[in-house]
Structure formats: C-alpha cells, structure tokens
Amino acid sequence: MMKEETPRANRFHIGLFGRRNSGKSSLVNMLTGQQVAVVSDVPGTTTDVVLKNIELPGVGASVLVDTAGYDDEGELGGLRVRQTVNAARRVDLALIIVSGLPDGAEKEKAWAERFRADDIPVLYIYNKVDEDGGSHADAWCMTLGATEVVSVSARTGEGRDRLLSAMAEVYRRTDEVEDLTGNLAGEGDTVVLVMPQDIQAPKGRLILPQVQTLRNLLDKRCTALCCTADRLSATLSVLSSPPSLIITDSQVFPTVEALCPPQTRLTSFSVLFARQKGDIRQFLQGAEALCALRPDARVLIAEACTHVPQHEDIGRVKLPRLLRCKFGEALHIDIVSGNDFPEDLSAYDLVIHCGACMFTRRHVLNRLRRARACGVPVTNYGVAIAALTGILDKVAVPE
Template identity: 45%
Template sequence: MNMQGLEASPKASRLHIGLFGRRNAGKSSLLNALAGQPAAIVSPVPGSTTDPVEKTMEMAPLGPVVLIDTAGVDDEGQLGRQRAERSLRALRDVDVALLITEGNSWSDFERRLLRLLADEGIPFAVVRTKCDLHDAASLAERPGDLPGNILVADVSTVTGEGLAALRELLVRLAPGAQDTPPPLLHDLLPENGLVLFIVPVDSGAPKGRLILPQAQCLRDCLDGRKLALTATEKEIAPALAALSRRPDLAVCDSQVVHVAARELPPSQPLTTFSLLMARARGNLTQLAQGAAALSHLRPGDVVELREACSHHPQKDDIGRVKLPRLLAKIAGGPVTTRMLAGKNAESDDDPRPKLVIHCGACTLTRRQMLRRQHDARARGIPMTNYGMAISYAQGVLERVLSPFPDALQAFGEALKKERESVSSFSKLKRSSL
C-alpha cells in the first residue's frame, strides 16, 4: 500500500494549473522547473508531448497543485490535430492557465488561446519563456493586441530567472474565497455537533481503508471540530444506544440508504455521502431538479451513466449492474444504459438519452463537475447523480434531501412540473384518439 498516496491531498482538492501554447514554446521545461524534477519529456523535436501530462506536487506558497502539460496547439498532421484538440479539451479541467510563448512570439495560435481562456472564464497569465536568450529591450515590448490587463511573466528554465515571481503570480491568479466550494458537512452541524457515519463493509469495500468520500467526510469533521461515530448498517441500533444524545446528522452510503432510513427514527436528519459530495463538487440544487426526470422513466429509455474515474468493474458494480437494475424497477422494465467512464469520455446523443446520471465525482474538481452539469444543460438533458437515483428508487430521496432545503424545494417543484407535463400529454393523446 502506498502510504504517500494515502497521506497526500486528493487530486480533486488541488488547484489544477494548465500549461498551453505552441510546440517547443517551453511548456514541458517550465513544468519540470516548477516541479523541480523531470516530470515531462523535453526535446528539441516538435511534438514530444502527446497526451496531457499531469504532475501532482506541493508548490509554495500555493500548496497542493496539479500541473498539466499539454501538446502544442499548432501540432500538424492528422494525429497532431487530434493531440491539439485534446490539449484544448484540457482547458475545461483547469482552474488556472499559463499561456506559454517563446519570447515575444505572438501569432494566431496565441490569439485563439487567449480568446478561449477568456470565453471559459479561466484566470490566466502569459508566460514568455527563454528570456535568457532575448534582450531586455525586446521583452519590454508587449504584442500590440495583448490587452493591458493581462499579466505577463518572463522566465528562464535554464537560469531560474523569474520562477519565484511566477509562483507569486499564480497565487494572484488562484480562485478567491468566493469560488471555494462549501465544506463537505461540518457547516451543517452545530457547535460540538455529532454525526453518525453508516459505512457498509462488504465485498465492494477496499481492504484496510475507507473509500474517498467517507475518508474526506471524516476529515472534514475533524477540520470543523465536530464529533463523529462510525458504524456499519448492522450496528445502527447499538451505535445509537451507546450515545447520550441523538446525532445531529446521520450520513450513510447510498447502497444502504433503505436500511438507514428504516433503522433510524423518522425525526433523525439523514443524508448520504453522495449528496454531500454533490454539494461540494457541483450544484446540488440542479442535480436535485434533474432527479425529477426519474418519475417518467419508461422501459427502453436511454440513460447515460457517467463516471469520473476509470476502475475495474466488480461483479456487482454500482454503475454497470446495481443502478441499471434499480432503473428498471423505476421504469417498470429494462432501460438502455450507456456508460461513459473517465475524464475524456465524449457524450453521444444518438440515440438521445432521457437522463444523465453521474457518479459522486469524488475525483473531480468543482470546476470540472460544474462543467459536466453545464454540458448536460446545454444538451437539454436533465442530470442527477448516483446517490439521488438510488435514494429515489428506494423511496427516500425527499428524506435525504431534507438537510438541504433549497435542493428539496427544487426537487419538489421539478417533480410537480414533470407530473403536470405527463398529465397534459396523456390528455392530449386521449383527445386525439
């Protein structure tokens, strides 16, 4: 077991910094210089970088970050154009970007990147590399069409000149407090609040450790100076009996939500790890609205299942086995599910899905999850997540949404609209017969 990996900050909690520019502009050399090690291949041969390269590290004074090196946007040939397009897709995954140029080089490629970064609302700066090879007079001039409010840094990966200043500049570019995601759960609890975690230990549980959402929620309680008790779904009654007061909140794995809802008193506030992750990583209210589409799922409908990571499916995999089974229960017959796993999986509207259901997104940043929600809305397709779909199938979604009044209200209103729409369609169909 890799203890370093267990002790490190999860990727989803790190600032993602993307390096973009033309081939041989010095992107890989800059990544290596910032990382302090040869993480990316450096070569005078154009096109050495193919797929985006990620380097996880601690960078003072920023803290935990992920540096993403990309292929040149001016790559040529059929394969080169594919590499360039993948680089541009990586724009959607970064919190901050560096537009890399060699000296004062400035062309349509840089102008296109500048427009894309501005359109995406990504904080960025222009970094002019190899400043040791250019005289100060030439670097004193900015390209005429480069807006004056764009930050510019000059660096040399050979001499180290400008690297310290670039790190300070990245601090200025980093998203502010207004963009910080909410805590996972400690803000839902009073002072000295108590939470009961209900964690199943079955064949799907990793040996010797908790899964990421469970571990992160426990750490969030410690950060917020809250109290926590952890038990399996089979020890709920003994856990409650061991306490001198009722928990302020119970949090369970979605797969045992029906057990938790049955074993806990109706007055006990209850939610799931999946909903807590949805609030921290994306827009919980919009996902609750999307869950209302489950109410008119019918046999044969297409449902797009999305997972942030790629993992080896188990025999009773949630997304590939359990969820399709529950969707069939909701629809009254089998539905057609289409699984898209990994960061670069492309959605397909042929045939058009009735609904998108996303995993808990524990490996995505907030920006990455919000982007996926935005893409679903742009396609005109409602989107919810695994935990909400499971809770809906078990008849307890409104209960697990109750700690989040805005999301509960959004679900109720969307559900009412869905039912009114179905009723209107049925009346219209009967009148046409």
C-alpha cells in the same frame, strides 16, 4: 509509516498550454526544481499529458499538467491535440505559454476563448526572456489584448517569483466549497457514518469519500461514530440521545432511512460531494426530470473513476436495476467512466453522475455546463437513489 498526501482530486490543477517548443516542459521543470519532463529543441517532444504533484507558495497542494503542443500536426499530432483538449477541461488555471514574435496569435486567441467559455482563468506567460531580453513580451500583450503577460525564463529562473504570485492571486479568487458537511454538522455534534465495507472497498482501507468526510467532522470537533449498515441499530442503541446527523453510503439509503430517528437528519456521502464538487441545485432539478422519464428514455450513467466492474457495482448494476424496475426494460442506458464523456449530450434525456470524488470541482462544473448547453438535466448517484427509493424529501442537503 503512513504516507500523507493530498488526493489529486483536491489539488489545484494548473495546465500549461502552448505551441510546440514554446517551453512548456521546461517551465514545469523550473517550477518543480526537478527534471520532471523531457525537454529538447525538437518540436513535439511532449506527446502525452504529464501530471506532477507540487506544493506551491500561496496555492498549496497543486498539480502541474504539461500538455502536447496545440499546433501538433499529422494523424498522431491530431490524437495528441485531442488529449490536450481533454486536459484543458480539467484544469483550474490555464497558463498559455508564448515565445518569439507573435504571428497573429490566432491559436492563442482561440484557446483563450475556449478557456473563457469554460470559466477557466487564463494567465499568459512569455517564456525565453533570456534570449531576447523580453523585448517581444509587449508585442504579445498588444496582440492578445491582454492586460498582462508574465515574462519568465525557464532556463535561468528569471520571473519565477512573479509567476508564482500571479498564480497565487488567481487561486485566492477561486470559488471552492471547503466545508464538506456545511451547516449539517457543527462543534459538539454526534454524527454516525454508515460505511458498508463491500467488495468494492479496498482491503484494509476506507474509500476516499469516507476518509474526507471523517476528517471534516474531526476538524469541526464533532463526535464521529462509524459502523456498517448491519450494525446501525446496535450503534444507535448505545447512544444516550439520537445523533444530530447520519451520513450513509447511497447504496443502503432505504435501510438506513428506516432506522433513522425522527429528530436526526439524514444525508449521504454522495450528496455531500454533489455539493462540494458540483451544483447541488442542478442535481436536485435533475431528480425531478428523473422521476418524469419516459419508459423509452435514454440515460447516461457517468463514473469519474475507472475500475474493473465488480459484483453489484453501483453504477453498472444497482442503478440500472433501480431504473429498469421503475421505468421498465425499454429504458436505454449507456455507461461511461473516467475521462470518457460524450461531446454531444443531446441524444440523452438524463445524465446521472457519480459523486466525483476523483474529479476536481472545475472538471465537474465543466460537465454540468455542457449538459445545460444541450438542455439535458443532470443528477447525482446519491440524489438519484434517494429519488428512486422515494426518500429524497427526507434527505438533508448542506448549505
């Protein structure tokens, strides 16, 4: 039986942040109705970021992100706080959990400002209302300068519906790109997907971008044909008329472009995800900076997923080869993967990011914002390969 589950990257990420023993983990357990997180009266029980998939009313597929207290102390405490900081950059909604009487709320204010700077919405949650009847919630509201503090009890479940409604309202206001192919494909269109099944593709399965693109086309009632690059010519020959669109893996862009009929639009999985996960205009501007790099420039290649590098890896082998072929061996290239991403990007002349199918849109936009703040241009794997091979002007970008 096939297991159907929304990929974590496509889920709405809700982070729980607060001081030690404020009841973050208890709140996770209340929302899930399970003992997902270990709880106790001992401050600092949660030491690592805990992720739990959940379906929430009014939101749908979500991930609850439980974090260590941001007031943790000592050497290990500092490491835990850094994990919390990294988690904060990946959430779509931040719940700041408070309890007891406010003591100036400087940490809460500082974290709220951190989230606002990253354009992440914040909900304040007053927990443990069963212990004091909620008498301190108004004091927190005034101290924080908030319009609302949602009062709940993780122990009794009081206020759960109010919290769910508040989270659903935030979700309704989020700016998500739902249609992966946008205006490039419509009902009745024939679309060819060129999908190399190389050593990096999981045996017996398709990689996530291919699956999601295929599902998008089926939802739009398109006719989708799939082939590998070596079978593209044969696939085109059996069609009575050229397809409306060809979507290719970026690695075979030049091969596919050479076979693409003049009236057929061409794009790549990476370009589609560049628009859905980030800012396609910023990536196109980054391509201009790419073409103008100095021979001794410093480039950062950023991969979203962590994997053991394999033969002809696109980020670690193919892109560096293309870059050095164009700009020379003096080009300095650094490579990071997963959540490793430099705090300070100012040393770089360009960042080339992968399609980010494993990241949330908020996570990618956060990285793009940090790059803009440092004045560093960013482009995307697919856009970069098209630019380096001289066919970017022939690539269709969805709107």
